[in-house]
Amino acid sequence: xxxxxxxxSVTNGCAYATEGVTVDENAxxxxxxxxxxxxxxxxxxxxxxxxxxxxxxxxKVGGATDDARAxxxxxxxSLRDDDR
Numbered sequence: 157x158x159x160x161x162x163x164x165s166v167t168n169g170c171a172y173a174t175e176g177v178t179v180d181e182n183a184x185x186x187x188x189x190x191x192x193x194x195x196x197x198x199x200x201x202x203x204x205x206x207x208x209x210x211x212x213x214x215x216k217v218g219g220a221t222d223d224a225r226a227x228x229x230x231x232x233x234s235l236r237d238d239d240r
Contacts, residue, residue, distance in 0.1 A: 182222065186215030 189211025196205025 182215045182218035184215070185211050185218070189213075189215060 189208045191208070192211060193205050193208030196202065196208055
């Protein structure tokens with residue numbers, strides 16, 4: 157099992173991610189979504205299975221957004237360093 161993704165940026169001790177959702181919440185969405193999907197499969201509940209897939213997608217999108225933001229901040233910071 158993969159470990160939770162660490163925060164790409166920290167401001168005043170608070171990690172920021174997509175629309176106020178922390179990175180831990182993205183990981184939680186993925187884990188809860190997987191659990192819902194499995195429960196839906198076992199019980200034959202197609203709606204719960206679909207909700208689980210949706211929750212997983214939310215977590216993945218949030219994680220991808222966090223990664224992109226971290227890379228952009230790194231580029232910005234390196235450009236600032238070059239200007240000095």
